[in-house]
Structure formats: structure tokens, C-alpha cells
Amino acid sequence: MSMNNQGRPTQPHITEGAAETFTGNRALMLEEPLIFEIGAAEETGVDFEDVPEADSRLGGLDRNQPIGLVGLSEPETVRHYTRLSRMNYAIDLGLFPLGSCTMKHNPRLNERVARMKGFADIHPLQPVDSVQGALEVIHELGEWLCKLTGMPAVAMSPKAGAHGELCGILAIRSALEARGDAREVILVPESAHGTNPATAAFAGYRVEDIPATPEGRVDLAALEERLGPDVAGVMITNPNTCGLFEPDMKRISDAVHEAGGLVYCDGANFNAIVGRVRPGDLGIDAMHINLHKTFSTPHGGGGPGSGPVVFSEALAPYAPLPFVEKQGDHYVLIEEETAEDHHESSFGRMVAFHGQMGMFTRALAYMMSHGADGLKQVAEDAVLNANYLLRSLEDVLDAPFAASGPCMHEALFSDKGFAEGFTTLDLAKALIDEGYHPMTMYFPLVVHGAMLVEPTETESKEALDQFIGALRSVVERAKAGDETMHGAPYHAPRRRLDETAAARKPILVWTEPEHAEAAE
Numbered sequence: 253m254s255m256n257n258q259g260r261p262t263q264p265h266i267t268e269g270a271a272e273t274f275t276g277n278r279a280l281m282l283e284e285p286l287i288f289e290i291g292a293a294e295e296t297g298v299d300f301e302d303v304p305e306a307d308s309r310l311g312g313l314d315r316n317q318p319i320g321l322v323g324l325s326e327p328e329t330v331r332h333y334t335r336l337s338r339m340n341y342a343i344d345l346g347l348f349p350l351g352s353c354t355m356k357h358n359p360r361l362n363e364r365v366a367r368m369k370g371f372a373d374i375h376p377l378q379p380v381d382s383v384q385g386a387l388e389v390i391h392e393l394g395e396w397l398c399k400l401t402g403m404p405a406v407a408m409s410p411k412a413g414a415h416g417e418l419c420g421i422l423a424i425r426s427a428l429e430a431r432g433d434a435r436e437v438i439l440v441p442e443s444a445h446g447t448n449p450a451t452a453a454f455a456g457y458r459v460e461d462i463p464a465t466p467e468g469r470v471d472l473a474a475l476e477e478r479l480g481p482d483v484a485g486v487m488i489t490n491p492n493t494c495g496l497f498e499p500d501m502k503r504i505s506d507a508v509h510e511a512g513g514l515v516y517c518d519g520a521n522f523n524a525i526v527g528r529v530r531p532g533d534l535g536i537d538a539m540h541i542n543l544h545k546t547f548s549t550p551h552g553g554g555g556p557g558s559g560p561v562v563f564s565e566a567l568a569p570y571a572p573l574p575f576v577e578k579q580g581d582h583y584v585l586i587e588e589e590t591a592e593d594h595h596e597s598s599f600g601r602m603v604a605f606h607g608q609m610g611m612f613t614r615a616l617a618y619m620m621s622h623g624a625d626g627l628k629q630v631a632e633d634a635v636l637n638a639n640y641l642l643r644s645l646e647d648v649l650d651a652p653f654a655a656s657g658p659c660m661h662e663a664l665f666s667d668k669g670f671a672e673g674f675t676t677l678d679l680a681k682a683l684i685d686e687g688y689h690p691m692t693m694y695f696p697l698v699v700h701g702a703m704l705v706e707p708t709e710t711e712s713k714e715a716l717d718q719f720i721g722a723l724r725s726v727v728e729r730a731k732a733g734d735e736t737m738h739g740a741p742y743h744a745p746r747r748r749l750d751e752t753a754a755a756r757k758p759i760l761v762w763t764e765p766e767h768a769e770a771a772e
């Protein structure tokens with residue numbers, strides 16, 4: 253075991269056969285201990301004078317004991333976080349094939365707009381007269397979303413895709429309750445995203461599965477058979493998580509409406525159809541749009557996202573508060589359910605304050621810089637790139653639905669043909685050694701050992717060819733039974749982790765090594 257420069261033991265780096273180093277570092281592959289191991293609670297990086305007690309403005313809520321955070325100097329702090337950041341893969345480092353979770357380039361123009369003081373430095377409790385420009389951005393972005401989806405109303409407040417799903421389902425529940433017809437069941441096809449059944453259950457519905465056809469689409473006959481007076485609605489991901497368009501969407505919507513239910517569409521994959529298909533024309537009642545996927549706002553390590561929800565005429569009256577309304581050339585924020593402004597049937601609110609201003613500005617900048625034609629080309633190029641990948645790999649990787657035609661924005665493969673004992677996990681870990689973040693694995697569940705790959709429209713043919721070459725090489729190793737793959741990754745900051753133990757027995761509290769031994 254090697255020691256790093258703080259004298260703490262570290263996991264020795266790989267490169268079998270090479271001598272261990274004194275520091276645990278290997279050139280630009282740097283070890284980094286936890287901040288608790290390098291800082292000390294009695295140290296601080298700033299020299300504020302102690303604030304005399306009389307000056308305290310906290311009205312008795314001051315801390316009365318230290319909270320045990322460690323102190324570091326500014327250069328130590330900067331280095332700590334910069335070194336940690338270099339252990340991450342990022343969209344700015346290379347192609348990020350994370351199917352089902354679109355990771356595309358974040359244009360720098362959008363960053364510039366988001367940092368403008370008038371957008372970046374405002375506060376949700378500011379008087380509306382002083383934030384007219386921000387409200388205009390929210391309103392205009394909402395209008396773009398309504399136009400692109402062909403839907404009459406939009407709620408801008410949900411903070412992410414799953415939050416938008418909840419918003420849509422709560423609106424469906426309010427609409428059904430308002431007509432005195434509360435129902436209990438939401439139908440979710442097997443090809444739906446995992447957040448869909450979770451949302452329906454969270455909103456208090458019983459979730460029932462609808463099977464997929466051998467072609468990876470919703471089984472329309474099974475759906476029609478299950479519809480009835482207890483079914484509140486369906487949640488359909490379109491394009492679905494097999495990377496396929498649901499061609500029966502209009503027939504599905506008509507059947508659900510005829511049975512008195514409502515149609516939720518998971519629109520997280522809207523980037524595959526934006527500018528080409530308007531969900532409003534397909535009979536959809538509510539759909540969320542992930543600005544952090546389709547409209548390129550950064551995911552930022554899982555957040556902040558933004559998941560606006562568009563609504564049909566039937567659901568618009570139940571949309572959540574607050575929202576922005578244009579009155580003459582003035583923008584107002586409708587905050588309350590008042591009879592006079594006709595929003596008395598709103599189901600309530602999803603959040604305390606309106607908006608994800610940084611996401612709104614970036615998304616609107618993205619839309620305006622592309623224009624309607626440019627957005628259509630985004631979808632076309634995303635689909636073209638995914639199909640290039642599918643056709644370039646189908647001779648080495650099993651592509652279960654490739655025979656039924658082109659895919660949408662993501663290509664789906666299975667582990668069929670791998671040597672005995674070789675798994676999708678082995679392949680994903682070997683891909684890390686090739687310098688790529690793995691694709692989505694083992695999802696969707698309808699495919700054995702699934703690999704879902706989404707290149708997005710922002711990759712060049714050269715970048716795609718290099719990725720295809722890397723993927724082909726690891727697939728060939730998995731088929732030939734190359735035992736070294738079981739040990740991958742070899743060239744990452746950490747080797748293969750025990751993913752089950754990491755999830756089942758998470759260590760959430762740092763203890764000093766001497767105490768840790770005693771605790772065991």
C-alpha cells in the first residue's frame with residue numbers, strides 16, 4: 253500500500269508490473285484524500301476578526317458550539333476540489349453515451365446569457381416590477397414550449413422530469429375528482445421509464461403493467477382490454493426507453509379518452525422528435541419536458557434541472573401556481589387561487605417559488621439561437637447519429653429491435669453472444685479503460701443485459717467512429733472470453749467497486765482511521 257503526500261494510505265494505482273509510487277499519484281492521475289483527512293477543525297483559511305457578541309444579528313440563533321467542519325487555506329481548498337473534479341468524466345471531456353439521459357454539449361452562448369446580472373442576481377421575493385425581464389423570459393419560454401408541443405398551457409415551476417411527472421399526475425387527479433370520478437389505477441407499459449410507476453404510486457395510484465409487443469412497443473390490444481371505469485389514465489414514454497417511437501400513440505389516446513381516462517406522456521425524450529411531431533396532435537393531456545435534456549441545459553451532477561409540463565385544454569384549469577401571465581405589456585405572477593382570475597381549480601403548487609431562472613435563460617437562448625428549423629435539425633441529427641451507431645455495431649452486438657426499422661435517438665443492444673460468464677457490466681467497465689463513460693446498462697428491463705446508447709446530435713462523425721471502434725473492441729473481447737475484462741477498469745482512479753455493498757451498506761459518516769478499526 254502506498255502513502256500519499258499527507259501520509260495517509262491510499263489505494264495503489266493499477267498499471268500492473270510498474271513500481272508503486274511514493275505519493276500514490278501516477279502522472280496526471282492524482283490521488284486525493286477526503287477533506288477531513290487533510291484539514292483540521294482548528295484551522296481556517298480566512299482571518300475574520302471574531303465578531304463581538306453585541307454585533308450578532310441572529311437574534312439568539314447563533315451557533316453555540318463548533319460544527320466540526322475542517323479548515324483549509326484557499327490554495328489547499330482549490331486544489332482539493334480541482335483534483336477531485338479530475339476524477340470525473342464530463343461532457344466537456346468526451347462523448348457521453350448515457351442513453352435515456354441525454355448528455356449533450358452545453359453551448360457556451362447559453363452560459364453567457366445565464367450569467368447576466370439581471371438574471372443571475374435576482375431574488376424570488378423581489379417586487380415583480382423589478383423583474384419584468386425575468387418574467388418575460390419565463391413567459392416567452394413557456395410560449396415556445398406550447399408552440400413546439402401543440403399544447404395550450406404550460407406549468408414552468410417543476411424542477412426536474414420526475415417532478416414534472418408528479419405535477420402532471422396531480423393535475424389528472426384533480427380533473428377527475430372535479431368531475432366526481434376519482435379513479436384508482438394508472439397503467440404503465442413495460443417500456444416506460446422507471447420514474448413513471450414511481451410517480452403514479454407516489455400520487456396514491458395503484459400501478460398496473462401493460463406488456464410490450466415483441467417489437468418493443470406498447471401492446472395496444474392488451475391496453476384496450478384493461479381500460480375501464482377504474483383507470484385514471486396511462487403514462488407512456490414516447491419515444492420509449494427502447495429508443496422507439498410509439499406509432500399507435502393517437503389510437504392509445506383515443507382509447508383512453510373513450511374509457512374516461514387521461515393520457516400522460518413522458519416527454520423526456522422530446523429531443524428525438526422536437527420540430528417533427530407535436531404531442532398535442534397525438535391526444536396527450538400532460539407531458540413534461542426536461543430542459544436539461546432536450547434544450548441542453550447542464551445536468552450539473554443530477555441537478556439543477558427543470559421539468560416544465562404542458563397541458564391540454566382538459567387539464568389546463570388544474571395547472572399549478574404560480575405562473576406568469578402577460579397583461580398588456582406587463583407581466584404578473586399569479587400566486588393565489590382567486591375566483592376573479594379564474595384559477596380557482598388549480599391543484600396547488602409544486603414549489604415555494606417560481607422557476608429555475610438559470611435553466612430558463614439557457615433553454616431560451618438555445619431555442620432562439622437554433623430557431624424552429626434548427627430545433628428540427630437537432631432531432632434529425634440526433635436520430636441520424638443513433639442510427640449510424642446502430643448500423644455500425646449490429647454485426648457484432650445483438651440489436652433486438654433493429655429488424656423492425658430505424659431507432660429514434662438511442663440504440664439498444666443486448667448481451668447475447670458474449671462468452672459464458674461475461675456480462676454487460678464487464679463490458680461497461682472495460683469501456684472506462686478506453687476513456688468513455690459507460691452507456692446506460694441493464695435498462696430497459698425488457699432486454700437481457702441491455703445497453704442503451706445515446707450519442708446525441710452534438711457528436712461529429714469522427715467522434716462517433718472512434719466510439720464505435722472502442723465499443724467494437726470491447727465487444728470482441730467479451731465474445732472471445734478475455735479474462736482480463738473481469739478486472740476492469742485498470743486505468744481509473746478506483747478499480748471495480750462492490751456495487752451491492754456500496755448500495756446496501758453505505759458508509760455515510762467519516763470516522764478517523766484509528767476509530768474505524770475499533771468500530772469494526
Ligand SMILES: *Cc1c(COP(=O)(O)O)cnc(C)c1O
Nearest residue numbers: 352412413414445447518520557
Ligand atoms: C431522465 C428521464 C426522466 C426523469 O427526469 P429527471 O429530470 O431526471 O427527474 C423521466 N423519464 C425519462 C424517459 C427520462 O429519460
